[in-house]
Amino acid sequence: MFARISGATTLGLHGNIITVETDISNGLPAFEIVGLATTAVKESKERVRAAIKNSGYEFPMRRITVNLAPADLKKDSAGLDLSIAMGILVSSGQIPLERTAGSLFIGELSLDGCIRPVNGVLSMVMQGIGEGIRKVYVSPENASEALLCPESAVYALPTLSLLVRHLMALEPVAPVQQDETCVREPAYSVDFSEVQGQYTAKRALEIAAAGGHNVLMIGPPGSGKTMLARRIPTILPPLNQKEALEVTQIYSVAGLFHQSQMLTERPFRSPHHTISTAGLIGGGSIPQPGEVTLSHHGVLFLDEFPEFPRMVLEVLRQPLEDGIVNIARVHATLSYPSRFILIAAMNPCPCGYFGSENDNQQCTCTPGEIRRYVRKISGPLLDRIDLHVSVQRPDYGELISETPQEQSESIRNRVIKARRRQEERLASTGIFCNAQMGHRQIRSTCPITREGRLLLHQAFDKLQLSARSYDRIIKVSRTIADLAGADVLDEEHVAEALSFRNTLQRM
Amino acid sequence: MMNHTDLGGQGEEAAATYLKKYCHYTIIRRNYRTRIGEIDIIAKDKDILVFVEVKTRRNEHCGRPSESVERHKQWKLQRVALTYLTQYACWNRPCRFDVIEVFFQESSGFTLNHIRNAFIVSS
Numbered sequence: 001m002f003a004r005i006s007g008a009t010t011l012g013l014h015g016n017i018i019t020v021e022t023d024i025s026n027g028l029p030a031f032e033i034v035g036l037a038t039t040a041v042k043e044s045k046e047r048v049r050a051a052i053k054n055s056g057y058e059f060p061m062r063r064i065t066v067n068l069a070p071a072d073l074k075k076d077s078a079g080l081d082l083s084i085a086m087g088i089l090v091s092s093g094q095i096p097l098e099r100t101a102g103s104l105f106i107g108e109l110s111l112d113g114c115i116r117p118v119n120g121v122l123s124m125v126m127q128g129i130g131e132g133i134r135k136v137y138v139s140p141e142n143a144s145e146a147l148l149c150p151e152s153a154v155y156a157l158p159t160l161s162l163l164v165r166h167l168m169a170l171e172p173v174a175p176v177q178q179d180e181t182c183v184r185e186p187a188y189s190v191d192f193s194e195v196q197g198q199y200t201a202k203r204a205l206e207i208a209a210a211g212g213h214n215v216l217m218i219g220p221p222g223s224g225k226t227m228l229a230r231r232i233p234t235i236l237p238p239l240n241q242k243e244a245l246e247v248t249q250i251y252s253v254a255g256l257f258h259q260s261q262m263l264t265e266r267p268f269r270s271p272h273h274t275i276s277t278a279g280l281i282g283g284g285s286i287p288q289p290g291e292v293t294l295s296h297h298g299v300l301f302l303d304e305f306p307e308f309p310r311m312v313l314e315v316l317r318q319p320l321e322d323g324i325v326n327i328a329r330v331h332a333t334l335s336y337p338s339r340f341i342l343i344a345a346m347n348p349c350p351c352g353y354f355g356s357e358n359d360n361q362q363c364t365c366t367p368g369e370i371r372r373y374v375r376k377i378s379g380p381l382l383d384r385i386d387l388h389v390s391v392q393r394p395d396y397g398e399l400i401s402e403t404p405q406e407q408s409e410s411i412r413n414r415v416i417k418a419r420r421r422q423e424e425r426l427a428s429t430g431i432f433c434n435a436q437m438g439h440r441q442i443r444s445t446c447p448i449t450r451e452g453r454l455l456l457h458q459a460f461d462k463l464q465l466s467a468r469s470y471d472r473i474i475k476v477s478r479t480i481a482d483l484a485g486a487d488v489l490d491e492e493h494v495a496e497a498l499s500f501r502n503t504l505q506r507m
Numbered sequence: 508m509m510n511h512t513d514l515g516g517q518g519e520e521a522a523a524t525y526l527k528k529y530c531h532y533t534i535i536r537r538n539y540r541t542r543i544g545e546i547d548i549i550a551k552d553k554d555i556l557v558f559v560e561v562k563t564r565r566n567e568h569c570g571r572p573s574e575s576v577e578r579h580k581q582w583k584l585q586r587v588a589l590t591y592l593t594q595y596a597c598w599n600r601p602c603r604f605d606v607i608e609v610f611f612q613e614s615s616g617f618t619l620n621h622i623r624n625a626f627i628v629s630s
Contacts (some may be wrong), residue, residue: 026600027592027602028588028592028602029602029624029627030628030629031629061603061624
């Protein structure tokens with residue numbers, strides 16, 4: 001008459017195990033779901049009833065009360081359908097309770113009794129394992145995702161009736177095995193060797209990829225800013241195990257995970273400049289992850305940087321600094337991780353040709369127009385972008401030249417080598433790259449030669465650097481030294497880092 | 508030609524006969540009336556208490572008979588059923604609601620359609 005089954009929902013990136021208690025008693029026939037269920041969960045009544053009936057089992061016409069505990073947590077997922085259905089089948093005596101012990105049921109039900117996939121299965125299973133769940137029952141579409149959590153026995157069943165037959169040991173199925181055969185190497189349709197010239201920009205992107213620094217590319221239209229940015233994924237190092245798990249979890253919760261393996265490529269997101277604040281950092285009455293979170297451990301590319309509404313750009317300040325966004329809404333306050341490399345591209349002025357080295361293309365903007373245009377990007381935001389690089393229009397000879405350009409692969413190998421140095425050095429701190437270092441790590445991991453220190457001193461006075469810029473310059477120098485395989489920051493490393501410093505404000 | 512009250516009465520009669528004869532239910536009450544409304548037939552199917560609403564129609568010009576048992580009617584039946592359960596102190600008995608559609612045609616007489624478990628109580 002009473003059953004206790006485990007189901008799960010997600011809140012933010014975290015899974016929550018929900019205890020679904022079902023009681024069937026006499027009295028007027030009724031079906032009530034209590035325990036702060038949202039509409040999607042309340043509607044599951046109809047799905048559960050139809051699914052049980054159409055799977056050939058009896059839906060008891062008595063007083064059914066379903067309680068979702070903990071009662072103070074808002075449940076907003078159709079993924080509880082399966083656990084509610086199991087609760088009813090168990091409490092009406094159609095399945096013995098002990099056969100569902102230690103099991104987690106995740107899935108939405110269709111009216112004909114099929115089990116449908118839901119979002120966020122990885123987070124739910126990870127939480128379940130932590131709470132002592134041993135068996136996980138999901139739809140076949142969700143099986144590979146649930147398997148990413150290695151300690152669980154995952155059973156994939158397409159329909160409710162097959163699930164019941166499995167539990168009753170009438171037609172037992174074996175747990176799903178991880179498919180190891182098709183670990184695929186990322187294949188890219190573009191390559192850095194297709195970009196002729198632009199050596200400074202390429203170098204800046206290499207440093208950015210190696211240390212996780214932010215880049216601003218400034219140049220006239222058609223000079224290759226977007227082309228360069230599109231090729232960044234080809235030089236990024238593969239995700240390490242911990243990063244991959246985090247990224248996969250985010251994509252799973254956002255409903256964007258459609259493959260059978262852990263994500264291995266770093267995400268590359270390029271939202272259009274009409275994006276809203278909520279779209280960028282996340283939002284909704286129960287906040288959903290935004291673009292900054294979807295580009296966690298990857299690249300967020302903002303093309304036509306000044307065209308983004310100012311409000312939208314300013315919200316980037318906190319995630320750029322902290323690597324995390326806290327979103328407070330009525331129903332929930334959530335924090336999402338957002339450690340990304342910001343790559344921004346912009347024209348130097350409204351017409352696009354200001355500062356162009358080519359004589360036939362003169363800028364037609366007034367000084368006031370240029371100032372207004374550049375001011376759309378606020379100082380604090382520019383301060384957070386470590387590498388500023390000017391991308392000039394290539395001349396004809398350069399464009400048609402047959403000089404072989406460096407392949408993405410060889411750049412990537414240097415990047416990977418530099419990252420490995422960083423990981424070894426920062427292993428004890430739990431961060432992966434130079435850009436994530438705090439002040440304390442900078443002090444302990446960035447020894448500088450006397451010449452380098454002198455140069456920094458001069459630059460600090462001359463360029464009126466802020467304390468943050470100073471730290472950031474040291475971090476970039478650290479990455480440059482890592483690329484060169486040096487342990488101590490020398491004058492040349494500092495000088496190169498300084499050369500990529502804020503060019504926009506000099507205009 | 509009968510008026511609608513007579514037709515309804517005859518439809519209920521036909522339904523009661525059907526429940527006794529073909530379903531082997533025990534009829535407990537006919538036309539159980541309260542201030543809120545009325546339950547046409549209260550019967551017993553083994554140990555389940557069955558509240559039956561009978562609806563008779565001559566034709567389907569106004570829809571099927573069962574369509575008239577909408578949310579408000581269900582709510583009324585539920586209240587009356589609760590009154591009954593309270594009155595006879597049988598709160599903890601399994602019960603259900605059935606609807607019997609009765610079609611009447613001069614040529615062929617009564618045709619019945621029995622809907623078991625027609626609805627459940629909703630808050």
